[in-house]
Amino acid sequence: MLLMAGMSLLTAFLRMGVWAPVLEFTIAALQVAILFILFMRLKGPPSLRWVFAASGFFWLLFLYGLSMTDYATRHSWPTQRVEIENPRD
Amino acid sequence: MPSSRTIAPEIQYASLAQQGETAQIGMWVFLVNETLFFGALIFTYFLYRLSYPSEFAVAAKDAVLWCGSTNLVLLLTSSLTMVLAINAAAQGRRSEMVAWLIATLALGFLFLGFKGYEYFEDVRDKVVPGLNFEMKPGEAPAGELFWVFYWVATGLHAVHLSIGIGLILYMLLWRIRRGEITPTYYAPLEVVAIYWSFVDAVWLFLYPCIYLVGRS
Numbered sequence: 434m435l436l437m438a439g440m441s442l443l444t445a446f447l448r449m450g451v452w453a454p455v456l457e458f459t460i461a462a463l464q465v466a467i468l469f470i471l472f473m474r475l476k477g478p479p480s481l482r483w484v485f486a487a488s489g490f491f492w493l494l495f496l497y498g499l500s501m502t503d504y505a506t507r508h509s510w511p512t513q514r515v516e517i518e519n520p521r522d
Numbered sequence: 523m524p525s526s527r528t529i530a531p532e533i534q535y536a537s538l539a540q541q542g543e544t545a546q547i548g549m550w551v552f553l554v555n556e557t558l559f560f561g562a563l564i565f566t567y568f569l570y571r572l573s574y575p576s577e578f579a580v581a582a583k584d585a586v587l588w589c590g591s592t593n594l595v596l597l598l599t600s601s602l603t604m605v606l607a608i609n610a611a612a613q614g615r616r617s618e619m620v621a622w623l624i625a626t627l628a629l630g631f632l633f634l635g636f637k638g639y640e641y642f643e644d645v646r647d648k649v650v651p652g653l654n655f656e657m658k659p660g661e662a663p664a665g666e667l668f669w670v671f672y673w674v675a676t677g678l679h680a681v682h683l684s685i686g687i688g689l690i691l692y693m694l695l696w697r698i699r700r701g702e703i704t705p706t707y708y709a710p711l712e713v714v715a716i717y718w719s720f721v722d723a724v725w726l727f728l729y730p731c732i733y734l735v736g737r738s
Binding site for chain 1: 565
């Protein structure tokens, strides 16, 4: 888990463009999956825990999916913006 | 101070095992609510980050990376010590269980200590919207949105962690002291551990949202 956290930190400093957040959140999702299955003992009895864990995941998918049907179909979103240069770089 | 005592299930349960399972499932139901609570918060973050990518990247550079990273290590370690406490409880090693719980507690307090220091630095850096927010050269007004998310998300997380600390203290000072956690029934401790690890899971997502933006 700590190694994965280190990898996540490293990706932030590599010039990977849009892939950096994709990788960072994939690592975070993997860490959370390990945490849920092993640390929170999702594996093993009582099996009903899986039903509630899965329902939370699916409700989250509904929340994200249905909300994105609005945003993803907006012509002006995300708006085209001028890149800002950071003088502190 | 009794080390353990015979515990009977509550009247509505057939056995201690059934009582324990019900308690665990109750916590998972609560965590589904918590998932949607933090999920909606993180969703708004993604919407704003997609709307204002450059502004977020510039504003996020002021986040104290070493504090966030140290806290990530502390929380991951605390989840491990919590699991070790459960294992010790299951095997009836009472003093070991207490030691691991105290270690978890210490890691939790350390997290809050670093968070407090980080907040102090943030106030000095004038990144508190509504109180003392100062736009720095190169920043745009939308950057303030990042800091609104930062304060709301980390504040709510700190509240959750403080509740976790309170629950561990309750276990140590009340349930364990009264001998109510035994190798045959340690479900209350497992319920607290599930909650604690969930708070850790929230930080795993907040970390890239806040500290890893705009670093390259």
